[in-house]
Amino acid sequence: MRIHFIAIGGSAMHNLALALQHKGYQITGSDDTIFDPSKGRLHRAGLLPEAFGWYPEKITTELDAVILGMHAKPDNPELLKAQELGVSIYSYPEFLYEQSKDKTRVVIGGSHGKTTITSMILHVLNYHDIAVDYMVGAQLEGFDRMVHLTSENQFIVLEGDEYLSSPIDRRPKFHLYKANIALLSGIAWDHINVFPTYENYLEQFSLFIDSIEMGGSLTYNSEDPELSRVVLSSQKPIRKLAYKTHPYSVEGGETYLDTEEGPLPVEIFGAHNLNNLAGAKWICQHMGVDEDDFYEAIQSFKGASRRLETLAQSSKGILIKDFAHSPSKVKATTSAVKEQYAGHTVHACLELHTYSSLNAEFVQQYKGSLDAADKAWVFYSPEAIKIKRLEEISPDEIKAAFGREDLRVFTNPAELAEELLKIEPQNLALLMMSSGNYGGFDLNALVEKF
Template sequence: MKIHFIAIGGSAMHNLALALADKGYEVTGSDDVIFEPSKGRLAAKGILPAEFGWFPNKIHSELDAVILGMHAKADNPELIRAQELGVPMYSYPEFLYEQSKDKTRVVIGGSHGKTTITSMILHVLQYCNIEVDYMVGAQLEGFDRMVHLTTTNDFIVLEGDEYLSSAIDRRPKFHLYQPNIALLSGIAWDHINVFPTFEGYVEQFKIFVDGIVKGGSITYNVEDKTLKAVVESSENTIRKFPYETPEYKVEDGLTLLDTPEGEMPIEIFGKHNLNNLAGAKWICQQMGVDEADFYEAIASFKGASKRMEKIAERGSTVVFKDFAHSPSKVRATTSAVKEQYPDKRLLACLELHTYSSLNAEFLKEYEGALDEADQAVVFYSPDAVRIKGLEEVTESQIRDAFKNQDLKVYTDPSAFQRFLFGKNLDDTALLLMSSGNYGGLDFDQLK
């Protein structure tokens, strides 16, 4: 097959391109800019575009398919040419469904934890030598790519994102996968630029549950009241498996999980991660993994990239980096580090970086999210607010939203770095939460 990618350089898109090239497909692509590591990985496979930009002449009638990335706009010249020629066109999730429609599709969704749960499942399956296809939203230790596709594997494990599929397909990605086995970890309002009301956001999860293949299953976090109501009110003829946080305790900085064989030390920590583990266990068991084998395998799971990632530990100081940015994730991550290191001072630094987090109306959702920290800091860029076309956000608005008048707020990257590197971090757990880099912070300087 001949496949062309419009916006090939994205994290998800380039991984799919590599997977299809490995499968023997003839892959081409375009993008206006491609950064590392995508650039180097595409070059090593011989599918890096010779020059950046959009070239309608790359689109021709002999193509079997064009895959459209989220980065591409509706007026993209290559997209318009493909529409004129009638070349079959797919969004990223549409094409993944086409590649997996004859497989058992396992879809992991939810506002939080889906990357971690998917990663846990893949770790356990690899440990147990069970071959599956997959798509996950983070680079995993022991895996070459984030996407793997074959013609032989029976299962495919898909991380189910609720964001839009493409510039011309406004359906949430996870609506397109039609799962046989599904999991939802929780519902916490997000992506307000697309779903301006909480009710509209929740509706997407109702559609997802109702779209599970008849006779399939939904595994769901029963501790989330909104999710519980969504699942239990669905009239879809599927099996419903609730899960909850298992028993555990923390001793001397080590988390011990309660199992049928007794207490077992594990690498990950935090109530939310133990909750994720319980969901992953249910899914693995539905895929043929014995409970005892699951526990043996999960003991060595260290976490997904950028999720509670320990980047430094020296003396009495420990430093974690986490992708957390939404209110529920910030609250859970901050609480987890405090619980794991109760004798250390917790310095929690949050960058407000996404459209939702920089929205003046949405800010109130962060109330209390940093309360577990001994000292809390928020960084944001006024330029980012302007670029996103949002109303100006003031420092006092942020303090009021978090209900924390002791909150330190920085808008200048240099001032934030002077604060951070000027701190005495003895007996401190430093937590850096961001999907960005605080205006140019070199995380290696903290190692």
């Protein structure tokens, strides 16, 4: 097949392009800008466009399909040409469904934890040499790509994102996969630029449950009361299987699973990750991995990329970075570090970077999310607020929203960097949380200090 990617440089899009090339398809693509690591990976595969920009002449009737990325606009010249010629146009999730409609589709959804749960499942399967197709939102140790597609594998494991499918398809991605085996990890309002009310966001999970194939199953986190209500109110004739946080203990900065065979050490930590582990365990068992084999494999799981990464650790202290940005993730991550390093002073530094987190109304959702930290800092860029065309929000409003009188709020990246580099690491756990880059601050300077 001949496939053309409009906006090939995206994280998900370039991985799909690489996977389809590996499968033997002829791939071309365009984008107006591409950054590393996508740029380097496409270049090595011979798929990097010769020049950046949109070129309608690339779209011909010889193409079997066009895959449209979210980065493109509805009036993209290549998209308009494809529509004019009647070339088949797919969103990313639509094409993944086309590639997997004859497989057993395992879809991992939820407002938080889905990347980690998907990564755990794939780690366990890979450990036991069980071959499956997959799509996951993080680069995993031992895997060449974030997407893998074959003709022969029975299962495909899909991370089920609730964000929009494409610029011309406003349906959430996970609605399109039509799961046979599904998991939902929890519900916490997010993506307010797309789902302006909590009720609208909540509805997407009801619709996802309705999209599960007849005779399928839904494994869900019963410790989330809102999720439990949505699941139990659904009339869809599927099996509904509840899970809760795996019993565990923490001793001397090490986490152990409580099992029938005794304490089992694991690399990950935090109640939220032990909850994720319990969900992953049940999905693996649905896929034919027994409990003992799961435990054997999960001991070596070090976490998904950018999730609770230890950047530096010494006798002085520990420096940890996490992708956490939504209120529920920030609270879970901060609490996890405080529990794991109970003998340390915990400092937490959060960057508000996403559209939701910089919204004056939504930021109220962060109340109490940093309470577990002994000292808490928040950084945000007023310039980012202007770029996102949001109402201005003051440092005092940020402090009030978090509900901490001692919260320090920074809006100048140079001042933040100066304060961070003053920190003495002795007996300290410093947690840096962001989906951005703190206004350009180089964390390597902190790594050296720790």
